[in-house]
């Protein structure tokens with residue numbers, strides 16, 4: 001090592017040597033005093049560390065009790081509004097997490113499930129909503145509760161995308177009186193217990209591993225949620241629930257895969273999925289057929305077409321494009337191999353919610369029983385829930401640019417072979433015929449609602465444009481840095 005390159009370690013060692021050979025009382029006194037100081041401060045440091053650790057453990061237990069116990073907690077959670085209802089759920093959370101898992105939370109837990117499951121209107125239905133803290137699940141749960149139906153949610157709050165957004169949705173549900181059980185759909189004993197406690201007339205099964213492209217990264221997650229999880233829900237609905245509920249569940253427009261006939265109709269072939277995600281949804285449709293055939297379970301599959309809106313999924317393009325535009329980061333746009341823009345039949349959440357409720361209301365009863373006998377054939381249905389007007393993704397970005405008043409930094413690349421399909425387009429005539437499904441929200445109107453929520457939720461200092469796009473200079477830096485940082489780091 002060259003002599004000029006003296007490191008900090010070298011210097012410290014040199015200092016210690018000099019001290020060791022130095023003589024005189026002053027030096028000794030200074031060394032003794034500094035030794036005491038070091039010892040006192042290390043005690044202080046130790047105590048502070050212990051206190052901080054205890055505080056962190058306490059906070060962690062409050063927010064993530066499920067990790068500390070195999071629990072089915074009803075919790076308000078999240079950083080969002082605490083109301084009296086949220087507070088009462090929180091106290092229940094505390095008692096249930098300390099009870100044994102075999103009792104599934106005990107008497108208070110069961111009482112809360114019954115309360116949440118009870119319809120408040122005559123003729124109301126009682127619905128178990130899986131994936132209730134998800135995007136579509138939250139909106140459907142709110143709509144069902146608002147019209148007087150009973151709703152109990154179930155969600156495992158996984159970290160596929162920012163769990164704090166799921167907790168915030170849960171807090172919102174809690175303020176409206178919807179309890180959300182913190183557990184996985186593969187937990188059969190818990191599902192059985194839920195049906196023992198509450199006589200659900202319907203299951204709205206929305207819990208799934210979503211995302212088309214992520215399937216290449218985590219294939220097993222799709223099998224666990226979309227295949228094993230679906231079987232778990234159908235098993236309990238068919239063989240344990242008494243009476244059997246009707247099941248409505250989320251399939252996907254992606255089942256059309258490489259289909260080129262447009263608009264996509266339920267009669268078109270769906271045997272050429274382009275992604276593992278699509279394949280697991282297609283498998284789900286086949287599994288649904290089996291449970292309907294053998295056990296007389298009433299099952300309705302809904303093929304959602306790129307659903308978007310407030311409280312949406314941060315892993316979806318419209319959401320992370322908005323984030324990138326605000327942050328001044330590049331957005332990558334896929335172009336089909338023939339040079340055309342990718343197009344999607346973007347469907348606004350309120351339209352999809354109407355479709356889900358329509359499907360629940362017309363589901364028809366299951367005909368089987370716990371004994372395994374069925375009294376006759378039960379309904380088996382599948383419907384497209386799309387918007388019927390595909391829009392190029394470049395147009396979606398242009399609308400976001402206009403609303404956010406800032407130009408996107410666009411990079412256009414040929415669509416990678418990652419499971420994506422170049423276009424989707426729904427024919428919704430069956431849903432229109434059977435439950436009056438009529439989407440009414442244009443992409444412009446729907447994205448405006450999304451951006452309103454997005455800016456408010458993340459406390460961004462962005463003025464939403466009323467007219468044409470403004471220059472980037474019109475956007476002031478976000479005041480609440482923490483919230484802005486949260487949106488930028490939301491998982492995708």
Ligand SMILES: O=C(O)[C@H]1O[C@H](OP(=O)(O)OP(=O)(O)OC[C@H]2O[C@@H](n3ccc(=O)[nH]c3=O)[C@H](O)[C@@H]2O)[C@H](O)[C@@H](O)[C@@H]1O
Nearest residue numbers: 210211212252253254304305306316317332333334342393
């Ligand atoms: O309709 C469906 O069945 C599916 O809709 C969405 O899947 P997708 O339409 O691929 O939605 P996004 O991931 O938001 O992509 C929307 C469009 O943006 C494009 N895109 C995506 C990502 C990107 O970086 N760049 C880009 O141009 C895609 O090619 C696609 O055309 C959901 O993510 C699926 O869970 C759902 O099942």
